[in-house]
Amino acid sequence: MVRRRSSARGAGVAVLAAVAAVALAASPAAADEYSGGMPSTSFTVRPLSINSAWVGYLDTARGYWNSSGAGASITRTTTSASTYTAGRWTYSWAGRYTPYGSGSSKHFTVEVNVQFIEGRAGSNLTKWILSTSTHELGHGLKLADNPSTSKASLMKYDRDPAVIYKPQPYDVSEVVKYK
Numbered sequence: 001m002v003r004r005r006s007s008a009r010g011a012g013v014a015v016l017a018a019v020a021a022v023a024l025a026a027s028p029a030a031a032d033e034y035s036g037g038m039p040s041t042s043f044t045v046r047p048l049s050i051n052s053a054w055v056g057y058l059d060t061a062r063g064y065w066n067s068s069g070a071g072a073s074i075t076r077t078t079t080s081a082s083t084y085t086a087g088r089w090t091y092s093w094a095g096r097y098t099p100y101g102s103g104s105s106k107h108f109t110v111e112v113n114v115q116f117i118e119g120r121a122g123s124n125l126t127k128w129i130l131s132t133s134t135h136e137l138g139h140g141l142k143l144a145d146n147p148s149t150s151k152a153s154l155m156k157y158d159r160d161p162a163v164i165y166k167p168q169p170y171d172v173s174e175v176v177k178y179k
Contacts, residue, residue: 032144032147032155033143033174034143035142036097036099037099037142038082038106038141038142039106041072041179043073043074043075043082044074044075045076045077045110046079046081046083047083048085050086054112057129057130058133060133062076068166068167068171068172070171070172071175071176071179074140080107081101082107082110083108083110084112084136085109085112086111086113087111087114088113091113093116094116094117094120094161096109096110096136097139099139108139110137110140112136117129121162127165128162128165131162138154138175141175142175149170153168155171
């Protein structure tokens with residue numbers, strides 16, 4: 001003798017499966033927010049041991065964010081605990097953002113690796129420096145590396161730094177979202 005399940009039980013399982021499918025579909029995508037970012041989109045940064053050309057790169061990168069529509073206000077001061085510097089290191093990275101502290105005492109260090117960039121940039125050195133500098137300041141605005149989007153992003157490692165050296169619309173929308 002073959003036993004059949006009641007149709008009520010089968011319908012209940014189907015309803016539970018449908019509810020689970022809707023719940024999964026409604027779940028937000030993995031967050032691209034970086035927890036090491038600053039508590040606000042307004043913060044200061046101090047140039048550290050760099051010449052006027054490098055201060056200019058920092059100022060241009062700040063300007064890209066400040067005029068992007070993201071609500072950023074990144075100011076250069078001589079007293080900030082957050083610093084921006086450049087050097088020649090044998091590391092295999094173009095830039096590095098390192099956060100310190102928490103809450104209102106949170107600050108960071110941005111290091112731009114000239115040796116790495118010069119070895120790859122060719123005739124596009126300035127754009128690569130600006131892409132790296134602007135990318136690293138993006139971390140201060142709570143943007144994570146390699147966001148899970150198919151859209152153009154300054155925060156992607158595989159971007160072409162000669163082409164993407166300013167915040168992209170996706171980056172701006174993410175800064176606004178994480179304010």
